[in-house]
Amino acid sequence: RKEVEQDPGPFNVPEGATVAFNCTYSNSASQSFFWYRQDCRKEPKLLMSVYSSGNEDGRFTAQLNRASQYISLLIRDSKLSDSATYLCAVNRVNDMRFGAGTRLTVKP
Amino acid sequence: NAGVTQTPKFQVLKTGQSMTLQCAQDMNHNSMYWYRQDPGMGLRLIYYSASEGTTDKGEVPNGYNVSRLNKREFSLRLESAAPSQTSVYFCASSPEGLYQETQYFGPGTRLLVL
Numbered sequence A: 001r002k003e004v005e006q007d008p009g010p011f012n013v014p015e016g017a018t019v020a021f022n023c024t025y026s027n028s029a030s031q032s033f034f035w036y037r038q039d040c041r042k043e044p045k046l047l048m049s050v051y052s053s054g055n056e057d058g059r060f061t062a063q064l065n066r067a068s069q070y071i072s073l074l075i076r077d078s079k080l081s082d083s084a085t086y087l088c089a090v091n092r093v094n095d096m097r098f099g100a101g102t103r104l105t106v107k108p
Numbered sequence B: 001n002a003g004v005t006q007t008p009k010f011q012v013l014k015t016g017q018s019m020t021l022q023c024a025q026d027m028n029h030n031s032m033y034w035y036r037q038d039p040g041m042g043l044r045l046i047y048y049s050a051s052e053g054t055t056d057k058g059e060v061p062n063g064y065n066v067s068r069l070n071k072r073e074f075s076l077r078l079e080s081a082a083p084s085q086t087s088v089y090f091c092a093s094s095p096e097g098l099y100q101e102t103q104y105f106g107p108g109t110r111l112l113v114l
Helices: none
Strands: A004-006 A011-014 A019-025 A032-038 A045-050 A055-057 A060-065 A070-075 A084-092 A095-098 A102-107 B004-007 B010-013 B019-025 B031-038 B042-049 B064-068 B074-078 B087-094 B109-113
Touching: A004 A084, A011 A019, A019 A084, A019 A102, A032 A060, A032 A070, A045 A055, A045 A060, A045 A070, A070 A084, A095 B042, B004 B087, B010 B019, B019 B031, B019 B087, B031 B064, B031 B074, B042 B064, B042 B074, B074 B087
Parallel strands: A011 A102, B010 B109
Antiparallel strands: A004 A019, A019 A070, A032 A045, A032 A084, A055 A060, A060 A070, A084 A095, A084 A102, B004 B019, B019 B074, B031 B042, B031 B087, B064 B074, B087 B109
């Protein structure tokens, strides 16, 4: 079983839709959590860190549930430009583990 | 600032050939990392260097060696390439390498081993 698991998708949604991704992790020693965005044939780029209290950045909301060992990403009012693969990442000291990514396509 | 740079961008090797992937960062980061990314597998850590002069194995180190040449540069060497090493390789860096920090990635090297 992979240490970090994501639904690979693809998620195909219309513009303006709300879409949610979940990511589960198996190592309870995990310390910090992130969502990265990766465009086709590009490097991953940090979208947002995920804090215990939950955090929001514009249309994006991230949540962490330590008891159930999952993190989530909610995207509201989807834009065409949100089309990408979203990777969750779970970090212990110097040991970042990534999910395989969830592919999102936003259509007009 | 260029951030994290990698060379080459693309490479084709024959089985058994060797090569070195180069990575440099200009952000004065202490920690550097090498990952490979394969379809359906996500990013997997090959080796990391928490600080200049130190290197440690990650999740998938077999078949690779690394050198932390100085604070800026961290190279990955394939001594005898195998088709299973066909992948996209990303170098990354982070300021201190502590658990609460994010990592900054280079543009990647696409490697095909025939």
